Amino acid sequence: MTAPGKPRLRTLVATVEDVPGVLNRVASLFRRRNYNIASLTVGASEVPGLSRLTVVVSCDDATAARLEANLWKLVDVVAVDELAAADVVERDLALIKVRADHLQRAAVVQAAELFAARVVDVAPTELTIEIAAPRQRIDDLRAVLEPFGVIAMVRTGAVAMARAGVTAAADLPPSRAASGA
Amino acid sequence: MSAATATAVAPAPATRTGAEMIWEVLVQEGVEVVFGYPGGAIMPAYDALPRYPVRHVLVRHEQGAAHMADGYARASGKVGVAVATSGPGATNLVTGIATAMLDSVPVVFITGQVSSALLGSDAFQETDVTGVTLPITKHNWLVTRAEDIGPVLREAFAVAKSGRPGPVLVDITKDAQQASCAFDPADRRVARPPRPRPARGATADALARAVALIDRAERPLILAGHGIVAAGAAAELAAFVARTGVPVASTLLGLGGFPATDPRALGMMGMHGEAWVNRAVQDADLLIALGMRFDDRVTGNLATFAPRARKIHVDLDPSEIGKNVAVDVAIVDDVRQVLAALTPRCRPADRAAWMAAIEAGKGDSAVRDIQQLPDTGKLHAAHVLHDLWRLTEGRAVVVTDVGQHQMWEAQYYKHDHPRGLVTSGGLGTMGFALPAAIGARFARPDAEVWVVAGDGGFQMTAAELSTCAQEDLKVNIAIINNGYLGMVRQWQELFYGGRYVATPMRSPDFVKLAEAHGLTGLRVTRRADVAGAVAAARAAAGTVVIDFRVQAEDSVYPMVPSGADLGDMIRRPLKSRLIETGADDELTEEPPR
Numbered sequence: 001m002t003a004p005g006k007p008r009l010r011t012l013v014a015t016v017e018d019v020p021g022v023l024n025r026v027a028s029l030f031r032r033r034n035y036n037i038a039s040l041t042v043g044a045s046e047v048p049g050l051s052r053l054t055v056v057v058s059c060d061d062a063t064a065a066r067l068e069a070n071l072w073k074l075v076d077v078v079a080v081d082e083l084a085a086a087d088v089v090e091r092d093l094a095l096i097k098v099r100a101d102h103l104q105r106a107a108v109v110q111a112a113e114l115f116a117a118r119v120v121d122v123a124p125t126e127l128t129i130e131i132a133a134p135r136q137r138i139d140d141l142r143a144v145l146e147p148f149g150v151i152a153m154v155r156t157g158a159v160a161m162a163r164a165g166v167t168a169a170a171d172l173p174p175s176r177a178a179s180g181a
Numbered sequence: 182m183s184a185a186t187a188t189a190v191a192p193a194p195a196t197r198t199g200a201e202m203i204w205e206v207l208v209q210e211g212v213e214v215v216f217g218y219p220g221g222a223i224m225p226a227y228d229a230l231p232r233y234p235v236r237h238v239l240v241r242h243e244q245g246a247a248h249m250a251d252g253y254a255r256a257s258g259k260v261g262v263a264v265a266t267s268g269p270g271a272t273n274l275v276t277g278i279a280t281a282m283l284d285s286v287p288v289v290f291i292t293g294q295v296s297s298a299l300l301g302s303d304a305f306q307e308t309d310v311t312g313v314t315l316p317i318t319k320h321n322w323l324v325t326r327a328e329d330i331g332p333v334l335r336e337a338f339a340v341a342k343s344g345r346p347g348p349v350l351v352d353i354t355k356d357a358q359q360a361s362c363a364f365d366p367a368d369r370r371v372a373r374p375p376r377p378r379p380a381r382g383a384t385a386d387a388l389a390r391a392v393a394l395i396d397r398a399e400r401p402l403i404l405a406g407h408g409i410v411a412a413g414a415a416a417e418l419a420a421f422v423a424r425t426g427v428p429v430a431s432t433l434l435g436l437g438g439f440p441a442t443d444p445r446a447l448g449m450m451g452m453h454g455e456a457w458v459n460r461a462v463q464d465a466d467l468l469i470a471l472g473m474r475f476d477d478r479v480t481g482n483l484a485t486f487a488p489r490a491r492k493i494h495v496d497l498d499p500s501e502i503g504k505n506v507a508v509d510v511a512i513v514d515d516v517r518q519v520l521a522a523l524t525p526r527c528r529p530a531d532r533a534a535w536m537a538a539i540e541a542g543k544g545d546s547a548v549r550d551i552q553q554l555p556d557t558g559k560l561h562a563a564h565v566l567h568d569l570w571r572l573t574e575g576r577a578v579v580v581t582d583v584g585q586h587q588m589w590e591a592q593y594y595k596h597d598h599p600r601g602l603v604t605s606g607g608l609g610t611m612g613f614a615l616p617a618a619i620g621a622r623f624a625r626p627d628a629e630v631w632v633v634a635g636d637g638g639f640q641m642t643a644a645e646l647s648t649c650a651q652e653d654l655k656v657n658i659a660i661i662n663n664g665y666l667g668m669v670r671q672w673q674e675l676f677y678g679g680r681y682v683a684t685p686m687r688s689p690d691f692v693k694l695a696e697a698h699g700l701t702g703l704r705v706t707r708r709a710d711v712a713g714a715v716a717a718a719r720a721a722a723g724t725v726v727i728d729f730r731v732q733a734e735d736s737v738y739p740m741v742p743s744g745a746d747l748g749d750m751i752r753r754p755l756k757s758r759l760i761e762t763g764a765d766d767e768l769t770e771e772p773p774r
């Protein structure tokens with residue numbers, strides 16, 4: 001149990017209308033209110049015309065509640081939910097380019113395999129590893145690869161949804177979300 | 182009209198231009214007056230205007246249009262409308278939009294935009310207006326097709342006035358105004374119906390906990406904010422106070438939400454609140470915050486704010502809960518409904534001991550009050566405001582600018598009625614008063630409207646005198662002329678070693694300025710002449726400007742320095758060279774310096 005007053009990373013998922021400027025409005029809110037974003041991703045949802053947005057942010061409980069309330073105030077936001085850590089399936093995708101000459105290559109590949117990561121590109125002295133995993137696992141892989149020499153890394157930022165069998169407001173089909181309007 | 186439609190005697194044309202659609206929707210929404218300024222990108226809309234029963238007030242600067250629409254909305258409770266062209270016209274609105282945003286005022290701004298084919302090309306007078314105004318509107322829209330104008334504008338009105346109100350902006354490209362679209366007079370479609378929001382509302386549990394706190398409290402205090410006025414909850418607040426006996430302190434924008442002449446009204450709290458009011462806040466064992474947001478001007482140092490008090494916070498906006506002050510009971514709902522629900526559940530009480538303690542806390546405050554000082558023949562701003570209150574029997578709509586005069590007005594003009602005070606609280610926008618008063622004039626045709634402005638702020642939008650003349654408006658204008666940017670000078674006196682950098686201000690002859698506009702100008706330098714000038718202004722048919730030459734270096738007391746504890750007030754010195762001798766400056770009939 002974390003203390004309510006302590007900042008921690010949390011995951012919010014919002015369903016938003018797929019209209020021009022919506023990402024700008026959400027980003028502007030975070031900037032204006034001085035929230036500390038770890039990642040913000042947006043992409044298509046299962047419903048045409050609606051996008052789903054995942055934001056990972058570091059804050060305490062009260063700030064999180066206010067952030068959710070502030071998101072609800074945006075006209076383009078259809079639904080918002082903070083996903084409890086236990087109820088969330090979360091994936092970040094990373095590509096990591098590592099130094100790996102013929103002496104190191106086997107060790108690097110072995111490290112990747114330990115993380116169920118894949119080698120997607122190989123050159124004589126480098127290779128590129130792809131991993132889709134929760135944030136922390138990617139951080140761990142990166143730490144393991146660091147001694148070999150990480151040349152570059154790119155990450156998508158987390159996408160998340162409530163686990164199967166768990167209902168989240170942001171999951172509601174729009175027909176249900178819009179009822180009672 | 183409806184009969185004609187019903188019998189199809191005069192079939193309505195089946196199409197409208199986008200420009201016509203703008204006015205069709207405004208008429209549908211009950212708009213009678215708009216404030217604006219034309220230019221290339223909005224010319225199609227202006228060209229269509231004469232065909233519609235909407236009055237247009239031509240301003241002298243688009244900031245004026247924004248404040249007029251804002252003043253109209255604050256004085257009436259309806260949605261105000263301002264119109265401007267693209268580029269510079271739209272950017273001139275920005276200060277006015279931000280002013281409305283911080284005070285939650287419902288205004289619809291309509292701006293012209295370059296034709297859609299030119300968007301993004303840095304065309305002549307193209308500015309990304311939806312980008313510029315994104316953080317200072319509740320929402321904004323860019324419309325590029327005639328058929329979208331109706332549904333988007335209707336949505337804009339709905340968004341502006343729903344929930345916690347606020348300004349919205351609709352940017353309409355010139356080609357959308359010029360194109361035609363099908364028109365059905367019965368069509369009331371909005372672009373998007375409001376999406377459901379989580380039901381918050383006052384739960385039975387929260388109400389019960391609030392009632393328990395109120396019934397148990399020995400030193401409860403209501404902090405009444407703008408929400409009381411905005412929600413039309415004055416009657417419900419009065420009923421709640423009558424039953425529970427809880428005294429009321431107000432924020433600046435809350436003034437008028439509870440009658441200032443009621444014995445339970447303590448007056449304004451905060452940076453320039455009366456000493457005993459702030460002390461009551463610090464001594465209270467329960468604060469009942471109603472439609473207010475614990476602004477830093479109201480709380481002082483948050484760490485020491487009301488240390489002994491449990492707190493109940495009632496606000497429509499869930500994002501305000503816990504933003505500045507942690508509370509014990511939060512009720513997210515319309516304050517009017519919450520008060521109606523609380524009153525019958527609370528135990529009747531008279532709180533005699535607590536009222537007596539507050540009364541005792543007044544101590545020597547009355548002696549320090551400038552009203553009590555012997556008439557030295559000099560004119561103090563406080564005198565002017567007190568006399569204005571008495572002479573207008575507290576019934577005027579007073580529109581204040583920003584600075585010392587604004588605080589003196591709040592202290593000395595006793596507002597008994599909601600929407601009797603119109604002032605820029607959150608943004609503190611100098612130049613607000615005259616244009617906002619013009620808006621209030623249209624909102625309240627039967628009310629007496631007074632501007633109370635400083636010599637500095639008045640000059641920021643003084644060009645709107647010309648609007649008063651052209652529109653034949655009657656507004657009474659009291660310039661509290663101290664020859665300084667007084668509030669900044671006061672901070673320099675108290676916190677910057679008395680170095681008056683860039684605050685002495687030379688002004689034009691305001692009497693002649695009024696006369697140059699074909700209006701009446703009067704000058705008052707002695708208290709004895711205040712009543713005569715006010716009477717003359719009230720009797721005159723048109724706009725009257727009174728130049729009140731007040732003491733130059735007077736300060737607003739008490740004062741809680743920025744960030745200090747609310748109980749830590751600077752009081753008016755009991756002995757003051759200024760008060761005893763009026764020696765700080767010589768008043769002459771000539772403009773100062």
Ligand SMILES: Cc1ncc(C[n+]2csc(CCOP(=O)(O)OP(=O)(O)O)c2C)c(N)n1
Pocket residue numbers: 582583584585586587609610611612634635636637638639661663665666667668669
């Ligand atoms: C647009 C704007 N610019 C600057 C300020 C900062 N400011 C606050 S009060 C004040 C002085 C106002 O002087 P005046 O209008 O003469 O009123 P007084 O304080 O003398 O009554 C200033 C400059 C402001 N509030 N608004």
Ligand SMILES: [Mg+2]
Pocket residue numbers: 635636637661662663664665666667
């Ligand atoms: Mg001044």
